[in-house]
Amino acid sequence: MERNSFYGDSIAALLHNDDLVASTSCHTRLHANVCRWMLAMMQGAIVPMTFIIPVLAGRMKDQRIIGIGIGVCFLLANIGLYTGVLIPVWVILMGIACGSGFGLSMMLFALRTSTSIGASKLSGMAQAFGYLLAAFGPMVFGVTYDFSGSWQAPLLILATLSIFIVFVSLRAGKGQINN
Template sequence: MGISQKTNQLGQPKPDLKPRIGLLIIGIILMGANLRAPLTSVGPLINSIRDSLGISNILAGTITTVPLLTFAFLSPFAPKLAQRFSTEFILFISLILLTIGFGIRSFGGVITLFIGTILIGSCIAIGNVLLPSLIKHNFAQNVGMITGIYIVSMNLCGAIGSGISIPISSLSGLGWSGGLGCWGILSLLTLFFWLPLIQNQHKSIRFVQTKKKVKSINLWHSKLAWNVTLFMGFQSLIFYTMITWLPEILEQKGLNTHEAGWMLSLMQFAMLPTTFIVSILAGRLKKQHSLVLVSVVLLIGGVFGILHGSTILIPIWIIMVGIGVGFAFSLAMMFFSLRTQDTNEAAELSGMAQSLGYLLSAIGPVLFGWLHDVTHNWNTSLLMLVLTSVIIFITGIGAGKNEYVA
């Protein structure tokens, strides 16, 4: 599966990787599960964290912003590490540090909370960038399917994280620190599945790369790379903006807190089947323009529905937004593989797109809230998302061309 060569570049017999494919798929699924839940589990506990530590609303709000900034600053460095060491080894080390980060974040102090959060964000940034290139290397003929499985795992655990944080924290003696620390169990489990993958280093990506000089590329001068980057950034901006503000918007529409929270979960669950299906479709199409169009139509229709539609139909509008975001996110992940010719290019494009992309996503919720404060309503803020959707369409048409970045 995706391993077609019998010899490496030196003409030496290449190890048979089939026995480890099943373990690798499980490892990818578990790795994906660790990439979103540590972030989505924080939002429902923000009030508890603020009251317990006696910190301000502004400082509490930065708990969710800090990981996005670490994504932005560290993503470009992940490909460099993968070139020097094996991708599996770097991901394994990131899992160890991620587990440590969960422990530090759960100590219960302000300083340890932010140190742990920075460490967790740094490790997730590594996983975000390197998993697409790992999939491209090991599953060249099934990139769409494996990417879809990994994205579904990530979004499913992210949705579950939003839902179970408060129930876990309500258990006797656990509190918010227990609600956040429990995710260390998942990262520890993932470690055990990744350990066999790094025991034989000759089976890794570095086995090829260390025997052959890695081609130097500069994606910052590639128009296609910029289209992929902006597409990644603006779709991410819509997702994190909705995650941050959707409950409050719906409460002003007349829903109670419980109903608004369920609508947020509904949006995330609506993404799940879409992310899997779109990944497969995108891998089979030479151009992805039609998928980009469907995504933008759903996003604009859903946002306008929230803005002007009937309150009774709010679940429909939320599902439309969720499916639209799912389309866009899957396409963004697939572009890293579809628009590149080898694993080095895939890692470099992933690093560039996610670096600037998450920087944009960190700005989005702040700008959205500022527009509300200035206008004293959500209309202008939601229209900002419509404009963002138009930009997604323009950049998506450019990113969906059947070309390569280098």
Template sequence: MRKKIKSSGKHLGLIIGILLIATSLRAPFTSVAPLLESIRDDFSLSAARAGVLQTLPLLAFALFSPLAAGFGRRLGMERTLFVALLIVVAGIVIRSCAGLAGLFGGTLLIGLGIALGNVLLPGLLKRDLPHRAASLTGLYALTMGLAAALASAVMIPFTTFFHTGWSSALLMTLALPMVALIVWLPRLKRDPVAATHGAAHPHAPARVWRSGLAWQVSLFFGLNSVIYYIIVSWLPAMLQNLGFTAAQAGSLHGVLQLASAIPGFFIGSIVARLRDQRVLGVAIALTGAVGLTGLLMLPVLATLWVVLIGISTGAGIILGLAFISLRAGNAVQAAALSGMAQCVGYLLAAGGPPLAGLLHDRMDGWTVPLTVCTLLALAQAVMGYLAGRQRVLVSE
């Protein structure tokens, strides 16, 4: 009985630590958007350079994600996650305190730290809580989204109430990784080499890139990501082009963010109950396709379409992360698959918004970009069916 209670306490501490790390995996960079105009004014940044600032974290995710599994094997997952939080802390401080170079350099460091955390959390769940990985993926995705929404919401009120600038507001996000560091500190006592079982699977990262199933998981995650970042970047402009006022477009953009958080309450538990995820993968993607088509064909019902798009992309992120744990045969393989999926996903995500903007300029409207997004959602449905089959990488 005492052993069972001790085990439950150990798992509770692990879950709390994972959720606290999750609060630091989106908020430090999404909190920049509300303050972007103030940042531009302070440094006289062009729109293009401000766009680079917003894209830097996505590029960091893409570039550093494939390296995270290797660090996890060498240092141990616990220690690598601790280092990731330290890098995020350093990035936040440098971004707020070191001028223009620090703004870009600190943002890149934040992206590096978040990339390590993004990749290793699915592997940690696969290793320590394999039977609860799907439901806990939904929970930490929800925590990540709520922390990001809260951080974004308080940026402007903070600067107004305390009569301070953007740098102080962004420095406030330091609280999230600092709390996570303190709570995670006891996890460092774990043996880093034995904990990851790295020696037993030295070639896992190379193998996943040659796996058809790994590509199906990666493309499901990637197509969902590119749709999400195109819509989250351009929805206000799309809506204004369709006849909505700037205030209405801004409100609907908030509805999109809220709707994308909703699946975190239920998708994880649904995934955990299913024998396979084919129907769910197809349904999530087709929901997005319906929303995108509706926005194009019947914009008067924009609120409905925006909610559908938000639910689809939010659920797609969670299912994509769950696929990483479900399709991997062991923790090292899960980390390698996570690195591959997030590399592919964020490369697509980083290129999506500029390409959509280019199509808008060339075609003088949003019809073609929205049509392309709809086709991407249909392709995502195919990947969802394939990735949702009850298979694991070790059987290939």
């Protein structure tokens, strides 16, 4: 279950932060071109991490430290975006966290099973749960934004999700193989 939660939280954070970065940047009275550059910087930070983190995770017996680092990066980026200061720094950190979370969650499917059939079963279950969880995010964040009138409340929800990722990482990253 914790692997499902880690994958679900990582996917939710990736999908929601992608949209939220553009929305919060534009709502902080930044020019539309600046908002586009912010989104491009985030995407640029995501791509290399999806390749780097699985290689690092594969060389380690225990991936908890990577998972905790991802959760902390998400938390710091959300707090930074909440403050509205140094937005490019927080956007890049968010991209690093998103790419790392996705890369680690994909690698955990192979690392936590002993057969390809086990990996495909775990992957299917976790992805179904993850995308189901992620599907409700836009509605929840939209309703939260409508009621609060700002992006601070959705950012606080994501900060809470970041803390949850840290705790889930303690179990999901533990170096044990399930059959």
